[in-house]
Amino acid sequence: MEARFLQVQTHSVLQFVLIFLIIIGSYVHASTSGQAGYVDKFIAKTYFEKHDSLIDPEFNNFIANEIPLTLCKVLEDGNCVLPTLSNLHRSVIGEGSHRRLSSSIIFKFQPELKIKLVAHSCEVIMIERLPSGVFADPFELQHLVQRGVFSDAAVFGDTNLELPSFRSNRSVVEIHMSIGSKMLSRHHDKLEINLEVPLHARYAPLGLGFSRVEFGQPDLFMCCSLEVNGFKRSCAYLPTNNISDHKASPLAWEIPCGIREHAGVVSAVTYSFALVSALLIVVTSVCYSNSKGSNKSKSL
Template sequence: MWRRSNHKETNVGGKGGWRKQVEEKRDLKEILEMDASNVIGEGSHRRLSTSIKIQTQRANSASELSSFSCQFIILERLPSGVFADPFELQHLVQRGVFRDIAVFGDTNLELPSFLSNRSSVEIHLDVDQNILLDPTDIKVELPLHARYQPLNESGYSTVEFGAPDILMRCSKKENVENQSCFVKVVNDANSIGADIVWKIPSGRKAHAQLVYTVDTSTWVSVIIRRRFSGVSIRR
């Protein structure tokens, strides 16, 4: 669980005056905090849940935040043992759950874990201006699916998730020059807890050998029966 955050802002596509204005106000820098992240659900299909806490009581003039138009940009880096289905995610965009979403890296859904590469998901989420006026928790759930895992002695493969990168992109509503400010949430390494772990069933090597032995015995039995099924004993 993440309790504290440092923040960095970067001015893009605009003049220094806009950056100076944001630095002097400090409103956007003081309200973001990543609260928690976890894998929820059961089986091979789960959801990666991330909670973003908006602390408007830290801003000197929270009411002025209504003059900004903002959206969250969340970058999740997925381990090789899981994948996000691009078609499923596009349905969420069509339903209005996300503003936009994209999957980068290995998008082959059929590959097993040991043949696949890592991928990442970039999520864009609109922030209603009214949300910025009161302390709020925003929860983002990303559906994920487990790949086929290699056999091992424990019967499980463990995949670990790190902390996502989170940006809040804000611009003045009346800003005709399309100037924007990015506020990045940088997690404090001292306050981050254990990595998020998903234990995926993989099957045991010992069981695989047993299945192979049983299958071989079954085939031998079938062959013997077919060969001697037409043989009759004469006296």
């Protein structure tokens, strides 16, 4: 009888502990549900860990709700004195299927902000949402990082460089530029950054004329090494909709389409050369084997 009573008491205690843990868990979830989630070193990487492809509305929602945009509240005790975007000029330069997406960015800021930007290892991050007709080579970007052109760079999304445009998905290029003392010393109250992202055209669909790809405005962030609400890095989103050329015609690159008749000729010529090369390899191998065998017989 006493053993049964002890068993009932133990069961009641376990139920009470379980209910208590559920209540505590619900409270913690409610208190943290309004905070932005963890963001990796690369902002786009965090997005693609949750999504398979780039969809603009989902990416906009990710920026608005899942990035800890708390930098503005930290540097000046709630008074936002972060740099503001004053000018953004973009162009596609170069010729042929290998070109560069050039961006000239000018920020304005209060002079006393210089020390804080350098002290907290701040950096400007630019995210380019590329259209499906072009791609950036990750190895080429890493070479630029090694040369010190960028502090870091990466490509996310569809990184298959061989796919034609009609079979490929969109990709994202994320460029990091550290805000060092040398960069800030050039001007008293502004920061100028010039970026050139190397791009390559994918194989356009067969047809006549050109395939037009258009580039939207980049997403600009400023992130600093500041721990806020458990996050080791705080960021601020720098909108581009307040500049003068925001509503101008979109930046475009017209890529020549392949001609269907030429495609058949190229395929036939390529197949012929491949067949002739294979036959030459076989004939050369046979002749080499015969000559080697005859030399052995003579030596005997």
